[in-house]
Amino acid sequence: MKILVTAGPTREKIDPVRFLSNASSGKMGYAIADCAARRGHEVVLISGPVALPAPEKVRRIDVESAAEMYDAVAAEFPRCDVLIMAAAVADYRVAQPFAEKLKKMPGEFTLTLERTTDILAEMGKLKQENQKLVGFAAESRDLLRYAEEKLAKKNLDWIAANRLADGFGTDSNRVILISRDGGKIELGPAPKTEIARQMLDAIL
Numbered sequence: 001m002k003i004l005v006t007a008g009p010t011r012e013k014i015d016p017v018r019f020l021s022n023a024s025s026g027k028m029g030y031a032i033a034d035c036a037a038r039r040g041h042e043v044v045l046i047s048g049p050v051a052l053p054a055p056e057k058v059r060r061i062d063v064e065s066a067a068e069m070y071d072a073v074a075a076e077f078p079r080c081d082v083l084i085m086a087a088a089v090a091d092y093r094v095a096q097p098f099a100e101k102l103k104k105m106p107g108e109f110t111l112t113l114e115r116t117t118d119i120l121a122e123m124g125k126l127k128q129e130n131q132k133l134v135g136f137a138a139e140s141r142d143l144l145r146y147a148e149e150k151l152a153k154k155n156l157d158w159i160a161a162n163r164l165a166d167g168f169g170t171d172s173n174r175v176i177l178i179s180r181d182g183g184k185i186e187l188g189p190a191p192k193t194e195i196a197r198q199m200l201d202a203i204l
């Protein structure tokens with residue numbers, strides 16, 4: 001099968017040297033891409049800036065911003081059987097990034113942000129019957145409620161719900177995999193490589 005995986009954070013430019021981002025390590029998405037490639041699937045990994053080497057036999061496309069990630073996913077998705085969105089995509093970008101490096105000035109400074117496109121939700125609208133969509137929901141509270149809302153709203157087949165404290169930026173994770181029909185599978189706590197293996201067993 002052809003499997004498209006996203007991983008890592010995105011960076012939204014403030015000026016030429018500053019950006020808004022988050023602490024995603026990319027490890028969960030990289031583990032999924034690596035595991036799928038080892039099983040012989042054709043894997044494309046669309047990655048935000050992370051400090052990880054590309055897994056063997058995976059075609060990696062490097063992106064920075066949510067808009068670049070959207071373009072890369074939209075270009076690859078029509079040829080894919082499965083899209084697994086493990087990336088921590090920024091929900092907001094700077095409305096008007098500065099062309100020159102900002103100089104500090106006395107007093108408060110306000111940045112206006114605007115929403116980025118929800119990549120997963122857009123692919124949920126384009127999804128064909130033979131394609132599967134998998135999302136992640138990292139929550140600090142009301143884990144199942146928020147995850148189930150995202151599963152329905154974005155037209156997903158599976159959502160991997162995890163508490164922020166269990167897996168953000170770390171080597172291990174603990175995930176509840178919820179399917180479209182309401183089935184739930186508890187995975188971990190285990191290393192992300194093992195969670196990746198179990199997720200692929202369930203999804204594929």
Ligand code: CTP
Nearest residue numbers: 085086087089090091116117118119120135136
């Ligand atoms: N996602 C995406 N495009 C975005 C934002 C998120 O494709 N612009 C994907 C993520 O890769 C993840 C899922 O959507 O698979 C997360 O859902 P989301 O509702 O965006 O969660 P949060 O970013 O945590 O936002 P919030 O809880 O504030 O709704």
